[in-house]
Amino acid sequence: MDDIVRQAMAKWPNVPDCYGWLGLDSRGQWWMRDDRAQALGTFQSGIPGAKGSVLRHDKLIEFIQRNCEADALGCWYFQNGPQRVYIELEATPHIWRIADDFVVCSHTGTEAHVHKCLMDEKGKVYLCTHLGLGLVHSLDVPKAADALALAIWTLEEVVEADMPAQYGYVMSPQERHKASQQA
Structure with a gap:
């Protein structure tokens, strides 16, 4: 994880987590999912436009990839400064x-x-x-x-x-988060 990210986490420890805004497809491409894309359906739905827009900025992609990991529940996220941006998976982490x-x-x-x-x-x-x-x-x-x-x-x-449970990853942290909020 980048030092600048660790410093931001220490400076702002209580920033809320972000769900649904970032996806990783089955070809290793990153997708930014704005409100319009999220309103169309889940990242995994296959609905045209629901994936969002593919990221093309090399430095941003490198930053995301250096600062990704999984939490204790198997939800993958990108640590964007003080904020965890959870990743929707099309296939696997x-x-x-x-x-x-x-x-x-x-x-x-x-x-x-x-x-x-x-x-x-x-x-x-x-x-x-x-x-x-x-x-x-x-x-x-x-x-x-x-x-x-x-x-x-x-x-x-x-x-x-069976693979997500067997290998300890969550396809949609957003759906998991919604379900935990309703429980």
């Missing part, structure tokens, strides 16, 4: 890219060590690593197949709906 030599990196650029390779009932491929679970980027699925063919990794089957 990490999107993996696989190099030709089978080195795996997260969408953030962080290298990961693979523990196991998984495939769900829809044929989506995931890697469980020391950083956590992530979806393999669609362009890199052939490289994952090569790693399996070379016995670098072995394949286990999983059920997509």
